Amino acid sequence: MKKYSIVSLGCSKNLVDSEVFSAIIETAGYEFTTEFEEAKIIIINTCGFIIDAKEESIQTILEMIELKKSSKCEKLIITGCLVKRYYKDLMESIPEIDHIIDLKDFDKFAEVFETRPTTDRILLTPGHFGYLRVSDGCNNHCSYCAIPGIRGALHSESIEILLEEARKMAAGGVKELILTAQDTANYGVDIYGEQKLPELMKQLHEIDGIEWIRVLYLHPAHITSEIIDTFAKLPKVCNYFEIPIQHINNDLLNDMNRHVGRERIGEIISEIRKKMPDAVIRTTLIVGYPGETEQQYEELKRFIQTTRFERLGVFTYSREEDTAAFDHKDQIDEEIAEERKDELMQIQQTISEDFLSGMVGSKIKVIIDQIGEDEDFSLEGRSYFDSPEIDGTVFIAEGDAMIGEIVEVEIIDAWEYDLIGRIVE
Numbered sequence: 001m002k003k004y005s006i007v008s009l010g011c012s013k014n015l016v017d018s019e020v021f022s023a024i025i026e027t028a029g030y031e032f033t034t035e036f037e038e039a040k041i042i043i044i045n046t047c048g049f050i051i052d053a054k055e056e057s058i059q060t061i062l063e064m065i066e067l068k069k070s071s072k073c074e075k076l077i078i079t080g081c082l083v084k085r086y087y088k089d090l091m092e093s094i095p096e097i098d099h100i101i102d103l104k105d106f107d108k109f110a111e112v113f114e115t116r117p118t119t120d121r122i123l124l125t126p127g128h129f130g131y132l133r134v135s136d137g138c139n140n141h142c143s144y145c146a147i148p149g150i151r152g153a154l155h156s157e158s159i160e161i162l163l164e165e166a167r168k169m170a171a172g173g174v175k176e177l178i179l180t181a182q183d184t185a186n187y188g189v190d191i192y193g194e195q196k197l198p199e200l201m202k203q204l205h206e207i208d209g210i211e212w213i214r215v216l217y218l219h220p221a222h223i224t225s226e227i228i229d230t231f232a233k234l235p236k237v238c239n240y241f242e243i244p245i246q247h248i249n250n251d252l253l254n255d256m257n258r259h260v261g262r263e264r265i266g267e268i269i270s271e272i273r274k275k276m277p278d279a280v281i282r283t284t285l286i287v288g289y290p291g292e293t294e295q296q297y298e299e300l301k302r303f304i305q306t307t308r309f310e311r312l313g314v315f316t317y318s319r320e321e322d323t324a325a326f327d328h329k330d331q332i333d334e335e336i337a338e339e340r341k342d343e344l345m346q347i348q349q350t351i352s353e354d355f356l357s358g359m360v361g362s363k364i365k366v367i368i369d370q371i372g373e374d375e376d377f378s379l380e381g382r383s384y385f386d387s388p389e390i391d392g393t394v395f396i397a398e399g400d401a402m403i404g405e406i407v408e409v410e411i412i413d414a415w416e417y418d419l420i421g422r423i424v425e
Contacts, residue, residue, distance in 0.1 A: 001030075002030045002031065003030060003038050003041075003072075004022075004030040004033070004042070005033050005034065005035070006018050006022060006044075009045060009060065009080070010046070010047025010081065013181070014047060015125070017045060019121035019122055020121055021045065023120040023121050024109055024113070024118055025041065026122055027113075037072065038072060040075070041075050041077065042064050042076050043077045043078075044064060045079050045080040046078060046079065047080060047082065048081035048082035048084065048146070049081060050320065057080070062094075065097075077112070078097050079100070079105070079109070081103060083100055084102060123172070126404070128173060128367065128368075128369075129174060129177075130169045132179050132180065135154055135182070135187050136151055136182070137153050137154045138153070138182035140182075140259065141257055145320075154189070155190060156196075162200060162204075166204055170210050175209065175210065175212065176214060177204060178215075178388070179213065179215045179216060184197060184217050185218045188200070195224065195227075201231075201237060205234045205237065211236060211406055214237075215231075217242060219243075228268075228272055228276075231276065240282070241282070243281060243282070246284065248262050248299060249299050250262050269281060280310040284314070285314045285315070286315050287300070288334070288336065290328035290329070290330045291328065292332055301344065301347065304344060308351050309351070310351075311385065311390075314345055316334070317332065353414070353416045356414035356418070360413060361411065363411070364384070364394075364408070364411065364421075365384065365409070366381040366394045366406065366409040366421070367406045368403055369381050372395065376397065377420075378396055378398075378400065379395075379399075380395055381393070381394045392417040393419075394409060394421055395419070397421065397422055399422050400423065408424040409423055409424065
C-alpha cells in the first residue's frame with residue numbers, strides 16, 4: 001500500500017489541521033507511517049508563530065528535501081502557518097517543494113490527490129487522548145502576536161458540531177478530551193453573543209467514555225466566576241488551569257494589549273485556589289518585551305516567587321513582522337532577555353520541586369501513555385496536572401496496566417518536574 005508521513009509542528013491547533021489532512025489523504029488510498037524513508041508522500045504542517053518556530057519549520061523542510069533524494073518520497077507538501085505568512089518567499093526560495101498548500105485549504109489538498117475534501121480527522125495522538133478545537137482565530141490582537149493575521153478573527157464551532165466530534169472520539173477510544181483554541185475562555189461569543197465554554201463543558205461531561213476533560217489556553221481577560229465554578233462542579237474536568245498571563249506589570253500588560261491587569265489576575269488566582277485547593281495553575285510568561293525595565297522584570301520575578309505557579313513556561317520576546325510591537329523603539333538586548341528567562345526558570349524549578357515533593361506518599365489518578373523508555377520504569381503516564389508535551393511525566397516503577405487506562409498510583413519519589421510511583425492494586 002502507498003504510504004504517507006506527516007510532520008506536525010507547533011501547537012495542538014495545528015495538530016488538528018494535520019489530522020484533517022491525514023483523513024483526506026487516506027481517502028486516496030494512502031496508509032500512515034512514522035518511517036519517513038518509507039513514505040511516498042511527506043507533508044510538513046509548519047508553524048510560523050515566533051522566530052524559533054519559523055527556524056524549526058525551515059530546518060525541517062530542508063531535512064526532508066535531503067531525505068527525498070535518497071528515499072521513496074515522490075512528493076513533498078508544505079502547509080501551515082509559515083505558508084500563510086511567507087507563501088511567495090517559499091515558492092521562490094525553495095523550488096524543491098512539490099506543493100505548497102495554504103493554511104487549512106483542505107479543498108486544494110484534496111485536489112492534489114484527486115479525492116474529496118472532508119472535515120473528518122485521523123487522530124495523530126495516542127488513541128486514548130485527543131484534541132477538540134473549539135474555535136480558531138482570535139480577537140484579542142495582543143501587540144506581540146501574529147496569530148490574528150495568520151488565522152483570522154475568532155471563529156467558534158457550534159456546540160452541536162463539537163458534541164458530535166467528541167462522541168466520535170469517545171467511540172474511537174479517547175478517554176481524555178483536551179479542549180484547545182487560541183482563547184478557549186471566549187468560546188462562543190462570535191456565534192452566540194456570549195461566552196459558552198461552561199455550557200459546552202457541561203454537555204461534554206455527559207458523553208460516555210470520556211473520563212477526563214482538560215481545557216487549555218484560558219485568556220485571563222475572559223475568565224469568569226462561572227467558568228471557575230464549572231471546573232469545580234464537574235468531576236470529569238481536570239482541576240488544571242492553563243492561564244497565560246505573559247507579565248504582571250500593568251504598564252507592560254497595557255502595552256501588550258492584554259485587556260487585563262495585575263489586580264484582576266490576582267483575583268482569578270485567589271478565586272481558583274479558594275474554590276479548588278487541589279487546582280494546578282500553569283502559566284506562560286514573556287521576558288524581554290520592548291521597554292521592559294529592570295524594575296518591571298523584578299516585579300514579575302517577585303510575583304512568581306510569591307504566587308508559586310505549579311507549572312510555568314517562559315519565552316523571550318520574539319519580534320514579529322505585522323505586529324504592533326515590531327516597530328517599538330525600546331527593543332531589549334537578546335542576551336538580557338535570555339538571562340531573565342534562565343533566572344525565572346531556575347526559580348520555577350525550585351517551586352516545581354517543592355510542589356512535587358509534597359505529593360510523595362499521596363495517591364493520584366494517572367492516565368497511562370506508553371511503555372517505559374527506561375528499564376527502571378515499566379510505564380509512563382500523566383496526572384491531572386500534566387498536559388501532554390508541555391508538562392511532566394509520572395514514571396511507574398511497579399505495577400502493570402494497559403495503555404490508555406486510568407489507574408491509581410502511589411507517589412514514592414519526585415524529581416524537579418516529574419513523579420515516580422507504583423500502581424495501587
